[in-house]
Each structure stands twice: as C-alpha cells, then as structure tokens.
Amino acid sequence: MQTANTSANAATITVNSNSPGGTGTGDAILGAGNVGGTLTVNTYGGNILWGAFVDTLLGNNPVNGAAPGVLRAQNYAFTTTAPTGAIGTETSPIQTDALSNTATATLTARDGGIYFTDWGASDLTVLSATATGAGNVQLIAANAGGSDLKVVNATTATGNIFLAADDSLLIGDGVGGVIGGDAFSGTITLLGNRDGGNEQTVTMNAGSLVKPATTPRPPSQFSSPRPTTMSPTRHSRASCSAISPQVLAEK
Numbered sequence: 712m713q714t715a716n717t718s719a720n721a722a723t724i725t726v727n728s729n730s731p732g733g734t735g736t737g738d739a740i741l742g743a744g745n746v747g748g749t750l751t752v753n754t755y756g757g758n759i760l761w762g763a764f765v766d767t768l769l770g771n772n773p774v775n776g777a778a779p780g781v782l783r784a785q786n787y788a789f790t791t792t793a794p795t796g797a798i799g800t801e802t803s804p805i806q807t808d809a810l811s812n813t814a815t816a817t818l819t820a821r822d823g824g825i826y827f828t829d830w831g832a833s834d835l836t837v838l839s840a841t842a843t844g845a846g847n848v849q850l851i852a853a854n855a856g857g858s859d860l861k862v863v864n865a866t867t868a869t870g871n872i873f874l875a876a877d878d879s880l881l882i883g884d885g886v887g888g889v890i891g892g893d894a895f896s897g898t899i900t901l902l903g904n905r906d907g908g909n910e911q912t913v914t915m916n917a918g919s920l921v922k923p924a925t926t927p928r929p930p931s932q933f934s935s936p937r938p939t940t941m942s943p944t945r946h947s948r949a950s951c952s953a954i955s956p957q958v959l960a961e962k
C-alpha cells in the first residue's frame with residue numbers, strides 16, 4: 712500500500728460492516744506500506760492484525776533491534792468494535808514508523824487489547840488508545856535515535872497499560888490527558904530512555920493524570936478532590952504506589 716496523498720482520507724481500509732445485518736468477523740491484516748496522510752482502518756466485527764511474524768527476542772526487538780518492515784503514515788486511525796477486537800497482538804504488535812513529529816494515532820479496540828510499536832526517529836503522539844475488559848494497552852517507541860513517544864489518553868478496564876519509549880516518554884498534551892482513570896483497575900508501567908543513553912525522562916505534561924487504580928487515597932495527600940487541580944508533582948507521587956517497581960527504578 713502506497714500513496715503520496717497527504718489528506719485525512721489518504722487511505723481507508725474497511726472490513727465487515729456495521730450496517731443492519733452486517734455481522735462479518737473478518738480481520739484486516741496489515742503489512743509494510745507508506746501513506747502520506749491518514750490511514751484509517753475500521754474492521755467492525757474483526758481484528759486489526761500485523762501480517763508478518765515478529766520475533767521480539769531476536770532482531771525485531773523494540774529495545775535494541777530493528778523492524779524488518781513497517782507501515783508508514785502521517786496519522787493512524789484504527790478501530791475495531793468486535794467484543795474481542797484487538798489491534799495487534801502481544802506476539803505480533805502493529806509495526807509502524809510515523810512520517811513526522813506531528814504524526815498521531817487514535818486507537819480503539821475492545822477486549823483483545825492494543826499492541827502498537829512505532830519505529831524510527833519521528834515522534835508519534837497517541838491521542839487515545841482505548842481497550843476494554845482484560846485487554847492490555849501496550850504502546851512502544853522502539854529503537855532509534857531520538858525515538859520519543861507522547862501518549863495523551865490511554866485506558867482499559869482490568870487489563871494493564873504499558874507505555875515505553877526508547878528515549879523520552881511524555882504523558883498528556885499540556886492541557887489534559889489521562890492514563891488509566893476511574894474505571895481502570897489494572898497496572899500502569901511507564902518506561903523512558905530504554906536505550907540507556909542521553910538521560911531522557913518520563914515527563915508528565917501540565918494537566919495530565921496517571922491514575923492507576925481505584926485504591927482509596929489518604930485525604931491528607933490531596934487538597935482537592937478534583938484531579939485536574941493537582942500539580943503534576945502530586946500526580947506522580949500519588950501514582951507511584953500502584954505503578955510497578957520497574958517504573959520507580961526508571962525515574
């Protein structure tokens with residue numbers, strides 16, 4: 712798949728239908744390509760999967776390897792509404808390489824979760840990644856020079872959220888953004904600077920909130936019941952008790 716079209720309608724893949732009687736369950740199987748604008752994939756009753764085997768233990772390793780093939784685009788808008796719908800899988804995440812530092816992804820799946828790995832130096836902003844049930848949300852900026860990841864909103868229900876960047880990991884867009892949330896009960900892992908060089912960090916932008924679970928908070932830690940009024944520092948501190956120990960070590 713290749714098009715130099717840079718519009719919001721540059722490429723659209725639709726599988727199945729949500730029209731009355733549209734009960735198809737076919738999957739969209741993605742592979743390498745280059746879309747100058749927005750790539751929209753909607754599979755309704757099916758999954759959105761990566762078509763090639765991904766061996767993360769050998770060459771195709773987000774931490775220090777390289778992807779043999781990537782799906783390039785300026786923006787990604789992927790949606791499945793199947794009850795078990797997935798975007799990528801744990802063993803075969805979607806493999807992208809966003810075209811520019813203004814690239815965005817909007818990812819909506821169901822209980823199958825979201826597994827999305829972006830390669831290359833351009834920084835991807837995930838505007839939202841939403842799963843349901845036990846579906847996990849795994850977003851990774853993989854091995855490259857200056858490979859940052861910004862995640863504005865990411866949530867699921869009982870699944871876990873794993874956000875990792877080879878270099879800088881940024882949370883929120885400076886106005887808002889929530890990782891986890893009120894209805895979320897899984898764990899959150901945030902990892903920055905996985906390549907171990909140049910001291911990039913995990914940064915919570917102004918207005919962002921990392922809310923890992925529904926555990927009661929001691930009233931003394933909060934001057935206001937509204938999370939949006941808390942400082943980023945308090946957000947981080949409040950979140951630490953439920954974030955995995957690995958996160959604390961990274962910070």
Ligand SMILES: [Ca+2]
Pocket residue numbers: 808809829830831832833834835852853858859
């Ligand atoms: Ca990238």
Ligand SMILES: [Ca+2]
Pocket residue numbers: 854855856857858877878906
């Ligand atoms: Ca790097």
Ligand SMILES: [Ca+2]
Pocket residue numbers: 877878879904905906907908909910911
């Ligand atoms: Ca680094």
